[in-house]
Amino acid sequence: MRGPDQPLDDGGPLAHAFSVTPVSVSLLLIVLAVAGGAVLALWWTSGRDARVPRRPAYHPISEEPSGEVCFVPPDGVRPGQLGTVVDESADVVDIVATVLDLAVRGHVVIEELPRPSPYRRPDWVIRRTPESGEGDLAPYERVLLALLLGGPGDDRHIRRDNGTRSVAVSALAGRFADGLRQMQEQLYADVHAKGWFRQRPDAVRSPWTTAGGVLSLVGLVATVGLGYAGLGLVGLGVVLAGGILAWGGVVAPARTARGSALLSQLHDLRGYLELAPGSELPDTSRAELVARILPYALVFGLLDRWARIFAASGRPGDPDAGLQWYDPPQMWHRIDVPDSLDAFVTTLSGAISTSRRLRL
Structure with a gap:
């Protein structure tokens, strides 16, 4: 039996994997900011629709010179x-x-x-x-x-x-x-x-989705590794960054x-x-x-x-x-x-x- 003066079990090496500290929170925000900025930059340079001047309103019913309505x-x-x-x-x-x-x-x-x-x-x-x-x-x-x-x-x-x-x-x-x-x-x-x-919408979307999936997988592995140092939040940030990148593929075409x-x-x-x-x-x-x-x-x-x-x-x-x-x-x-x-x-x-x- 545990004596009255013995410390309680701290739960093992991963008990404090997701500690909320100034360092872990700062690194998490940096990772998310970099991911969001990268997606925004890619969209700004290659994912935006071309701008066109405003045109008169379109009407789908027209009358041909012969008088036929189409x-x-x-x-x-x-x-x-x-x-x-x-x-x-x-x-x-x-x-x-x-x-x-x-x-x-x-x-x-x-x-x-x-x-x-x-x-x-x-x-x-x-x-x-x-x-x-x-x-x-x-x-x-x-x-x-x-x-x-x-x-x-x-x-x-x-x-x-x-x-x-x-x-x-x-x-x-x-x-x-x-x-x-x-x-x-x-x-x-x-x-x-x-x-x-x-470009073909699927050809544009696929690399973004693949890259986002790979980054999320890397983030899961990093979460375990960084958890030993109490920086598991940073790994979760990488997982979220992969999700942001995959989402960017939706608006990329x-x-x-x-x-x-x-x-x-x-x-x-x-x-x-x-x-x-x-x-x-x-x-x-x-x-x-x-x-x-x-x-x-x-x-x-x-x-x-x-x-x-x-x-x-x-x-x-x-x-x-x-x-x-x-x-x-x-x-x-x-x-x-x-x-x-x-x-x-x-x-x-x-x-x-x-x-x-x-x-x-």
């Missing part, structure tokens, strides 16, 4: 590109918006299958339209069509109807996961090739002057999509114009609003106006567009992002 995306940007330009990241929603855009442009048809039971989940078939050409397809869109509908020798989950390739959305779960990274790489390459970024101008116009486009009632569009082409807007609204999180506008945009004597890209089941009505699109987007997003299933 929806004109800024700088010809497409929905998948739009999302990548705005947040510098190629996400699942950008891919789903691309599928919807390909349908609206006539390259595929989205067919909603009838439910065998009210308790079964809905399903859709994405069907290639044989009469559509490929002249206006971007490289990333061609890759997406190949991933969805396969190519020569790839007939898994693909069915042919009169020579037309199609795939059920439910069959994509686990099958498309390998293509997600490929699609992201294609989108990064595309926004760089368009001249909107100085720099837009060109063209990309900065596009970003400004995209803010105007979002403002239009948030506030425009749709009634300002001509009755004779409102359904087609709103259909073109739907994929862009999806990226901005405004799909439900514009789906409701689309549902109300039918013309007398033409209840299917603007719906050539969507093949609904029987007993379906135009008013069901918002619910159908919401379910389609949710189901396709889940199928794309689902990890590949284990095969025995």
